[in-house]
Amino acid sequence: MSGRARNIRSLTVVAALVVATLVGAAPAPAAEPQPTVRTTADGSTTLRDPALSDEDTRTVEGVLREVVTEGASDQAPVITTDDGDIIPVDLGTEVPQSDAPVTAELVEGPALDAALGGRAAAPVQVESARVGTAAVAAAVTSHRAYVAVVTNSGSSNLEPSPTLEAGVDRGLAYWATESEGAISSFTRPAATVRFRSSLDATRRCGFTGADALWNEAARRFPAVDFNASGNHLVVIVSDGCSGTGLGTFGSSLASGGLVTMAQTPSVFPMTIAHELGHNVGLDHANFCAAGCSAPSEYWNLYSVMGLAVAGGTAYQPASLDSVYRSQLGVTTPGEVGVVSAGQSVTRSLASRGSVSGLRALKVKAGTTTYWVEWRDGTGRDAASFYAAADGQGIGGRSFPDGVTVTRRTAGTRSSALMARSTRSGSYQGGQSFKAGPVTVRVDSIGTSAVVSTTVLRTFTTKTPTIVGVRKVGRTLRASTGTWSPTPTFSFQWYADGKAISRATRSTITLTRAQKGKRITVWVTGRRSGYLTVKRGSARTGTIG
Structure with a gap:
């Protein structure tokens, strides 16, 4: 190879290195702007997607509603506009508040x-939206349900309108009763409409893309203004459809909403009452056995907001749970x-089904509230599933008569039945719940349920620290920090996670047995009337 050729090759390599260096030094492409969410002092929320700022938009006003899926495919939230349209929307984030006024810029297309x-x-x-807070409406004493039946939905024939109306009326009567007069009447002021949907076979069932069928039915x-308080659209489809029911989240007993439900006779009364419960702001009633990490959704079968169970007869919903009665103010x-904290009381409970x-x-325990009730299958509970089942199991769980404990944590909408075990939802005489x-x-348990309840006070605590030289x-020394009020302290020292024998004072003298190990200390605080609390320190460095 000539010297000239070698030089050309060298130049080529150098040029490649220069290009590589220049490419490597080029700035990374700018990240795509992300949607922003801002909440103002008045509780309203402003959403904006900068990536859509150059798009043509149309302004719509109406009410933003979250759709409860009930195990069906995910449903987008909808805006029911002031013009009567029902529009599914992609907010790019969770719904900040359902049943709230909204002004939105929707992308044309x-x-x-x-x-x-x-x-x-x-x-x-x-592109952007301003979502207000759900209005605290004046008391709405009368509610109205407008019923539409989709005659070409599913694969089975639908019942005659009078049969379906009778089922709807039972659901309306349930809420008139359980609201204790807050809903003075719940009626069907218009004739039931039966119609053939123009949608495809899947969407005319209403459990996928619910908005399209609601649009057809509302028209x-x-x-009727379905944004007006107390107005409910109830769309009934065939039980050949793949779904049972879904609704929209309201905010109070003054709310209305949108419902789709299958005509399935065995669960019709439970389904209509459950979905109307969503319309007035109630979330699901779940099941949490001792030690559960996450509640099983729907599985509180003492509750109308739990699962609807099919049987040889159409079970009626049990009386409304106290946690939901309190939420609704009834x-x-x-x-x-x-x-409350510091109290220990014994009370005789009447049946939840009594009047x-x-x-x-x-x-009340901090941010968590527990509701204690006695379910005995009488009164308003007499035709419920749990009363008829008489303790027989379903889905590996049973729901016998007994005392129930239901938990709700501040900031959450759902509730959880704190079951005695994975197999029993209630507590019998001599049994206890502790959390x-x-x-x-x-x-x-006899003619009443006698229940003793204690709520210990709790300490304000500090994490202990270890002070001293880490050498044999x-x-x-364990420094407890300031606890309020001051408890009696006890101590246990550990080396590499193993308790050190007889090391139960606030100090420890290190021995050769601890050399090369890391030390921790656990401090226990005790005081009469207070919950005993343990706090552990961070690990020290290796002992020299």
């Missing part, structure tokens, strides 16, 4: 055109007793 035309549509992109009632004088007497204890500072003991022969 085929999805918006389809939604405004009442056709099946993908969720419409939102059968052109004079508890009556003397119905609920309150047990008088003390029917629940509200047990943190709360103990509920069932003393006896030197002494380490």
Whole structure:
């Protein structure tokens, strides 16, 4: 090879290195701007997607509603507009508040055109939106249900309108009763409409893309404003459809909403009552056995907001749980007793299904509230699933008559039945529930349930620290920090996680046995009337 050729090759390599260096030094492409969410002092929320700022948009106003999926495919939230359209929207984030007024800039295009035309549509992109807070409406004493039946849904024939109306009426009557007069009447002011949907076979069932079927049904009632308080659209489809029911989240007993449900006779009464429960703001009633890490959704079968169970007869929903009665503001004088920190009381509970007497204890422990009730299958509970099942199991669980404990944590919508075990949802005489500072003991069950409830106070604590030189022969000291009020302390020292024999004072003198190991200390605080608490220190460095 000539020297000239070698030089050309060298130049080529150098040029490649220069290019590589220049490419490597080029700035990374700018990250795509992310949607922003800002909450103002008045509780309203502003959403904005900078990536859509150059798109043509259309302003819509109405009510933003979260759709409860009930195990069906995911459903986009919808805006029920002031013009009567129901538009699925892609907010790019969780719904900040359901049943709230909204002004939104929706991206123009085929999805918006389809939604405004009442056709099946993908969720419409939102360039920006301002979501207000759900209005605290004046008391709405009358509610109205407008019923539409989709005659070409599913694969089976639908029942005649009078049969379906009778089932709907039972659900309406349930809420008129359980609201204790807050809903003075719940009626069907218009004739039931039966119609053939123009949607495809899947969407005309309403459990996929619920908005399109709701649009079709709502247009059968052109004079009705479904954003008005107390107005409910109930769409009934065939039990050949793949789904049972879904609804929209309301915010109070003044809310209305949208419902789709299958006509399945064996669960019809439970389903209509459950979905209307969502419309007035209630979430699911779940099941949590001792030690559960996450509750099983729907599985509180004492509750109307739990799972609807099919049987040889159509079970009726049990009386509304106290946790939900409190949420809706329909508890009556003397119905609920309150047990707070530092109290220990014994009370006789009347059945939750009765209409008088003390029917629940509200047990407050920090940000968690427990509701104690006695379910005995009588009164308003007489036709419920749990009363008929009489303790027989379903899904590996049973729901016998007994005292129930239901938990709700501040900031959450759902509730959880704190079951005695994976197989039993209630507590019998001599059995106890314990969680943190709360103990509920069932003393006896007869003509009433005698329950003793204790709520211990809790300390304000500090994490202990270890002070001293980490060498054999030197002494380490546990510093507890300030606890309030001051408890009696006890100590246990550990080396590499193993308890050190007889090391139960606030100090420890290190021996050769601890050389090369890391030390921790656990401090226990005790005081009469307070929950015993343990706090552990961080590990030290290796002992030299």
